[in-house]
Amino acid sequence: MRTTYLLSEISQDSKIFGGKATALMRLQEAGFRLPATLCISTEAYKQFISGSSIKEKIQLELHRKKFSDMRWEEIWDAALRIRNLFLRQRMQVELAREISNALEKNFAGNSLVVRSSAPEEDAAATSFAGLHESFVNIRGTEPILEHVKLVWASLWSDRALLYRQELDLDFAKSSMAVVVQELVAGEVSGVTFSINPTDATEGVVEAVYGLNQGLVDGAVEPDRWIFHRKEASIKEHYTPQREKFMAPQGDDVILTGLPENKSLQAPLSPEEAVAIYRKAKKIENVFGKPQDVEWTKVGNDFFILQSRPVTAGQDGDKDDKRGWYLSLQRSEDNLKKLRIKIEQEHFPAMKKEAAELAKIDLRSLSDKGLAGELENRLQVKEKWTAIYWEDFIPFAHGMRLFGKLYNDTVSPEDPFEFVELLSNVPLLSKNRNKALRKIGTYVQQRPDLQHAIAAGGAGAINDAEFNRLMEGFISLYGDPFCGTYGDRTCDVSRDELVSVIMQMAGNSTTEKKSQIGKEANKAELESTFLKISKEGGKRARAEGLLDLARTSYRFRDDDNIVLGRIEEQFFRALEEGRQRLKKRHVDGAAHLTARDVLRSLVDKRYKLSGTKAKETPAKQENQHIKARQLLGQPAGPGISRGRARVIDSARDLALFKKGEVLVCDAVEPNMTFIVPLAAGVIERRGGMLIHGAIIAREYGIACVTGVPNAATLIHTGDEVTVDGYLGIVTVGQLDKTISLPGVGK
């Protein structure tokens, strides 16, 4: 069956040609000027899918767990795996031949744009920008076929999946058509809304120099004209700081500085703005609905690139977190700016603030002074938590951006191979663990000291060197037990820290073993990646993005550790307040919230609100139901087995024994020091690039994340097998005669 058509040959059937293609066809019929366009129907997608195992692989990927239980990170991970399936699957010869012939006949080697044309896009509800991918400035038959596959894959992008879930689009019936257009590199491009999505009496024209890509992904701020919709006259003109523009270069599209004469001049004259607004109104008449029109201007002529119905409230209601999730996807330019902000401002400031707080002697403060300090620390903690969500978390997208580029360049068998290039860097967690091990070795060499610790706790030790080492550690890294869980005081936690240190002694082998071979492999992967990038003339971008991703990876750990120190300082003040209230015989002082503590400190007659600090919910135990095999994500390759240690409180951390399997809701920043002791890591929170997974991978420890209810279905003492290759956790005793790869018998 035929798959590739000229625009003049297609029907209005959006199921076959998709919303974008059918809209373009109508515009062409109505006499608007368009770039030369080919349409690859959904039939091509169906042929590609049905001739391969992709269909079932996608289903397997999406049914790993209930879709509604998947965190945004997990959806992203699944989408990356699916994307790789498309990259690695060759197009059938017949299909490739038909598309290639049409491309060669109609475009003769010109630069092209490959756009999605999804059948659902004609429905107003799904018609928002950027749900699926488009690629600009692609040249040559092979690369175009590759990008057609990537457009198909974008039917399963994280964005698409997030929205398709709600739209209840049937996964199995999903399909995608593709539009291939000649790249018209106008001097000015833009988007026109015949109706302003936020005000029905207005219309909007946005314009930038160069290509539209800068405007669409937010890298270039446009000039903005607000129109009186009825009169089609200009109401206001907002001028941005014009600094950059997007231009095709080689096989790429890059952001470049704008020459000064242009930066002082609006990309459109008022007359031109009116002309393109009127055009959009005419297009609205063609479709009978307000339109969002993308265009580019060559000489005095406007080429229409695409048109779709305007939709309001694209990010959903306020409770809908998807808009926020999608805002985590930052452009390279945006991430570079974020990096500077984080490296030069946030991180040093956060470290400084934690260190300053640690200097204050809380015991010397008056009750009023302590209340003030607690209030201050609460605010500091809230401030940094907000910055963490606002800037640090989006910065993690640097890893993802690189991952996509790496996979596009290398198309590796393992879609997460790129993480190898990022790993093995000096992380704060690893330095902290090294420091702990050093103290451990010191204790291990001194049996007297061990006895003294066992007998009287760490507080009663008079070994000066030991105390010096401990103080040095705490002043550099803080006490990871203090503040992690509300049920321990910081003094008690000191003993617990020492008990972990004892475990750490002589544990250097795990780390060293895991490093051998890793470095060599990393160097080899890096050189292959950069070599291929060089061939495509994209080496500079590849190197830049790799560097950005490495920073992003490192901060995933470092920001957590320092935020942990801030939280510790807050907790120390809270703890001091609770102690003082306890001495005053205030009821339930040990569990009071920060608000209650600081009010009670200054006002002796203050009546407690009765709200207690959150306690961990009681475990649901059912003796007749037992989990045998649980499915999560394979977040750290390897297989291991051991007794489970479920972490509910700091006490559990302190009891952790070398060779046990760490089972937790999430590996908190202050828990990572346990990881090198663990045989395996099981986490409820899902994702391949989350903090816990990164740490486990650094130590070469088998890790499965995203196991729903891991911490309630698995009990301390259960024998568990962690299969980090397949993402499977098996609970229960195994036949000891069965040897697992990498597990000692």
Next chain:
Amino acid sequence: MTNKKQLQREIAELLLSQKLAVLATQSSEVFPYASLIAFAATDDLHKIVFSTPKATRKFANIKHNPKVSLLIDDRSNNAKDFHDAKAVTVLGAVERIDIDASQKELASLYLSKHPYLEDFLRSPSTAFIIISVWSYYLVSRFQEVMELHIHDENDIPAF
């Protein structure tokens, strides 16, 4: 059904038409243990292969006792199954547990039937199991049972 070739063909068709089989193994506590597996059979019906993670019960059972039974059927969960469905019971023994993918031909036979299990099969924590079949028992028309013997019982290798 009277002729061996016809019986062989009918069994082969059934095996080819089905992707999943019920596998029965026996634990050290002597309980039979049934599992659903994705299988493939060789054209000559001599071998049936499947894959499993090594941390599973069925794998432990096989290590303990290589004798297994399988059930493969084409039922559709309708009343017509009583006259229309076919089921074949297989007896055999695990002749090899392949951990290094040395059985390339059998592995590619398996993957051509289950291409979506490629990553699963390649995982270092997965074992590829090769069953040497001793006999088939084909049940059709509600109660008609025909036997096809591939090996003598004495041929079954001892573990």
